[in-house]
Amino acid sequence: MAGKIKNCPMCGKLFADNGTRVCMDCYDKIKAKEAEVVNYVRDNPGSKIPEIVEATGAPEGMIKKMIREGRFEQVGVKMSYPCEKCGAPIITGKICQSCQEEVHKELQKKASAITAAKQAAKQQAQGHGMYSKNKLS
Ligand SMILES: [Zn+2]
Ligand SMILES: [Zn+2]
Incomplete structure (x- = not known):
């Protein structure tokens, strides 16, 4: 069965999505742009993302995605x-990594604060017994 028919997010054309998420025309454009980015980085190792955006016109998100995918390591550029x-x-x-750990700690702090608040509320509710609903407001 063919992929879902939907609008291409880049050009708005209807197409069958086979996992490319954009129509074949735009897919080709993206591939060409990616190749351009890889060529640029290979020729200009050490380029910063804004420089690459400037030079190739590729969106920043696309370049970051390519970094995550290790596309530049394939051409010997870290x-x-x-x-x-x-x-x-x-x-x-x-x-x-260290910011991730920090965020994780923050989340844990928040989670334990929520648990503590819930327990306090529960104790309060128990303390007031069946009249708590009327008395709390
Ligand atoms: Zn398209
Ligand atoms: Zn950081």
Whole structure:
């Protein structure tokens, strides 16, 4: 069975999505753009993402995705982009390892605060017994 028929997010044309997510025309365009980016990076190793965007017109998200996919390592160039929190060079995700740990700790703190609040509410409800609904408001 052919893929789902939908509008191409890039050009709006109806197409059968076979996993490319864009129509074949745009898919070819993306592939050509990716090749251009790879060529640029190979010829200009050490380029920063804004420079690549400037030189090739490729969107930043596409370049980051290519970094995550290791597309530049294939041509012998190590590429990274800055962590969104602290600016450390990373090659995967949005933030670096240490920021990830920090976020994780924050989440745990929040989670335990929520648990504590829930327990307090429960105790309060139990304390007020069956009249709690009327008395609390
Ligand atoms: Zn299209
Ligand atoms: Zn970081």
